[in-house]
Amino acid sequence: MDKLIIAGKEFTSRLLIxxxxxASNKLMAKxxxxxxxxxxxxxxxxxxxxxxxxxxxxxxxxxxxxLLANTSGARDADEAVRLAKLSRAATGINWxxxxxxxxxxxxxxxxxxxxxxxxxxxxxxxxxxxxxxxxPVLAKKLEDVGTATVMPLASPIGSNQGITTxxxxxxxxxxxxxxxxxxxxxxxxxxxxxxMEMGADAVLVNTAIxxxxxxxxxxxxxxxxxxxxxxxxxSGPAKAGDKASASSPLTGFLRGSEND
Amino acid sequence: xxxxRINGKEKVFDGSLPATLSELLITLKVDAATVVAEVDGEIxxxxxxxxxYLKEEQSIExxxxxxxx
Amino acid sequence: MISIEKYAGTxxxxxxxQKQLDGSGDIWREKIDRVMEADVEKALAMPVGxxxxxxLIVLISPAARKYLEQMAQAANRLTIQRFGRAVRMxxxxxxxxxxxxxxxxxxxxxxxxxxxTRLTIDQAMKEADVIASEGFRDILLVSGEDRKFIDxxxxxxxxxxxxxxxxxxxxxxxxxxxxxYEKLSKxxxxxxxxxxxxxxxxxxxxxxxxxxxxxxxxxxxxxxxICSAGMREIGLGVLLGLKDWRxxxxxxxxxxxxxxxxxxxxxxxxxFPRIRPATEVERAQFEYLMPDEDLVQMxxxxxxxxxxxxxxxxxxxxxxxxxxxIKIGITKTSAGxxxxxxxxxxxxxxxxxxxxxxxxxxxLVTKAIKQAGFEPVWKDWDRAFVESx
Numbered sequence: 103m104d105k106l107i108i109a110g111k112e113f114t115s116r117l118l119i120x121x122x123x124x125a126s127n128k129l130m131a132k133x134x135x136x137x138x139x140x141x142x143x144x145x146x147x148x149x150x151x152x153x154x155x156x157x158x159x160x161x162x163x164x165x166x167x168x169l170l171a172n173t174s175g176a177r178d179a180d181e182a183v184r185l186a187k188l189s190r191a192a193t194g195i196n197w198x199x200x201x202x203x204x205x206x207x208x209x210x211x212x213x214x215x216x217x218x219x220x221x222x223x224x225x226x227x228x229x230x231x232x233x234x235x236x237x238p239v240l241a242k243k244l245e246d247v248g249t250a251t252v253m254p255l256a257s258p259i260g261s262n263q264g265i266t267t268x269x270x271x272x273x274x275x276x277x278x279x280x281x282x283x284x285x286x287x288x289x290x291x292x293x294x295x296x297x298m299e300m301g302a303d304a305v306l307v308n309t310a311i312x313x314x315x316x317x318x319x320x321x322x323x324x325x326x327x328x329x330x331x332x333x334x335x336x337s338g339p340a341k342a343g344d345k346a347s348a349s350s351p352l353t354g355f356l357r358g359s360e361n362d
Numbered sequence: 363x364x365x366x367r368i369n370g371k372e373k374v375f376d377g378s379l380p381a382t383l384s385e386l387l388i389t390l391k392v393d394a395a396t397v398v399a400e401v402d403g404e405i406x407x408x409x410x411x412x413x414x415y416l417k418e419e420q421s422i423e424x425x426x427x428x429x430x431x
Numbered sequence: 432m433i434s435i436e437k438y439a440g441t442x443x444x445x446x447x448x449q450k451q452l453d454g455s456g457d458i459w460r461e462k463i464d465r466v467m468e469a470d471v472e473k474a475l476a477m478p479v480g481x482x483x484x485x486x487l488i489v490l491i492s493p494a495a496r497k498y499l500e501q502m503a504q505a506a507n508r509l510t511i512q513r514f515g516r517a518v519r520m521x522x523x524x525x526x527x528x529x530x531x532x533x534x535x536x537x538x539x540x541x542x543x544x545x546x547x548t549r550l551t552i553d554q555a556m557k558e559a560d561v562i563a564s565e566g567f568r569d570i571l572l573v574s575g576e577d578r579k580f581i582d583x584x585x586x587x588x589x590x591x592x593x594x595x596x597x598x599x600x601x602x603x604x605x606x607x608x609x610x611x612y613e614k615l616s617k618x619x620x621x622x623x624x625x626x627x628x629x630x631x632x633x634x635x636x637x638x639x640x641x642x643x644x645x646x647x648x649x650x651x652x653x654x655x656x657i658c659s660a661g662m663r664e665i666g667l668g669v670l671l672g673l674k675d676w677r678x679x680x681x682x683x684x685x686x687x688x689x690x691x692x693x694x695x696x697x698x699x700x701x702x703f704p705r706i707r708p709a710t711e712v713e714r715a716q717f718e719y720l721m722p723d724e725d726l727v728q729m730x731x732x733x734x735x736x737x738x739x740x741x742x743x744x745x746x747x748x749x750x751x752x753x754x755x756x757i758k759i760g761i762t763k764t765s766a767g768x769x770x771x772x773x774x775x776x777x778x779x780x781x782x783x784x785x786x787x788x789x790x791x792x793x794x795l796v797t798k799a800i801k802q803a804g805f806e807p808v809w810k811d812w813d814r815a816f817v818e819s820x
Contacts, residue, residue: 145430
């Protein structure tokens, strides 16, 4: 299968995994392994100095997985930029999932603040992967300022609704010069297969795996779905039969025409 | 009594402040290897924890990676 | 395997080289000849309107010739779906047939002896009056490479005068520098058409012997400059008859896709200039003259790969041909064209760039368009809505 290339770096897996909502760090680590992923997202939070809890980073082998810090919690560009710089200081990695979500109910991304932050962060040397609503014009504008990918949502975070933004994502895929990673709301492996069949370059899944009854098995299912979808896409799927209405011939004139 | 603002809350220290960031983390039982520190809005490199001296009334943010989507 | 194209950071010259579509390799002839009927049926079963080189190869292949009627039907449906039944009407205004270039195929070649003339701004406006009186509100400025007289200042001034009468002004002129395109754009030119003529480097060298146009690479980046200058529309074309149309179509398709992805705010159109009789140009030297069936295949194949690109046909083509092409993908057409400067007001007896084949009046042409079930549109975009006087 062909490689996924982001910011010049090659990846075999087209499934990115979010690490939130798992019952335990141990389970999270097993699921990550089963998924075959090479990129996992993490968030930055204040250390709870009253309680010492186990540190998740110790279970993620940083030689195997690219840690993609996200700026979740940021409500505007300034907060996102600050979180970005903190995460770069923490890991030395300049890859960043840019997430600016002022809306606490649906966690929908703010397009204006995201574009603003993206421009600042790209100039500051970050490799920016912005999370956005499925807005084709916004996607082109982010590409213009130099983001490494665009990450349009399929449906709101954690909703498991699948791809409710299909038409818009198809346009983004058609028009984009950078990899398109469908993120958020992918609830079933079939949703992931669908996204890949549509032509997405990769997908990001978190809730659907973390909250499944058997996250490790579910991670495996998602892995197969991502691969199946990609292979199908490259094999050129046929479209559904389309009833052509009988119409008078359009090339009949060629038989009698004078070709000078 | 010495006071520092840590993660938005005032923390009172009996006696003197921990001298450096490293010492503060030891006092709080927080593993320095996985934490990012910001003092008065400025990020402090981990290598400098040992040599960064704390002062009264400083505002410190201690942040680490946690699971997230 | 269907490849999915992304062009971040690569120039069009590099792309054409990578794909060997600039004549640097000969992989395509074999690929095209290897296409079988089963491949065509598969390609036609795929969702229409999205570009991939693999798909375009199949649609332009000799094997697809059997499926021409099916392709035409699909092109007809797709065009109506995306463009409705509207056909934009425009007229060309030739302001000069002086030219410094030595293009072997052209009536205006600098070595040819012919009646050369150029119009003053006032004379050009007289022509424009005639054109406007016929109903046109969309005008295309055309000129040979006559930099000394038809310079950017001339074009800017003419554009500003034309804005009083025309709601859409486009240009099909010699290549300008990027800053010059910007000036034109600010003055009110909304689109530029510029033909690469041929994407094959060796062929290009042969046909373009002298003048600024002889530089292939310079010519190739014209479209980039035009889009970067903020022009709303960019027209591409190859001169059909210089080289195997199949390979040229692949190269032009790649160019279009590259432009659409890089300059997402500009709209791409295809033109189909076919070699036509011209004064002092010997027809026998053209090896690849294109028969009608091939042109129909090219028009429909491009339509099936580019759902939203414009397709333009001029009066180079016969009335019969044009009336039928309207039904299978064409979105813009001229009528009553005069390709000699001063031809509309019959003031000067200058030489034409090429012999017009369809010399019907605009009235007759629009009648034919209506009879075909389509609607001629005279005015499509009006800058006055967005600018204050």
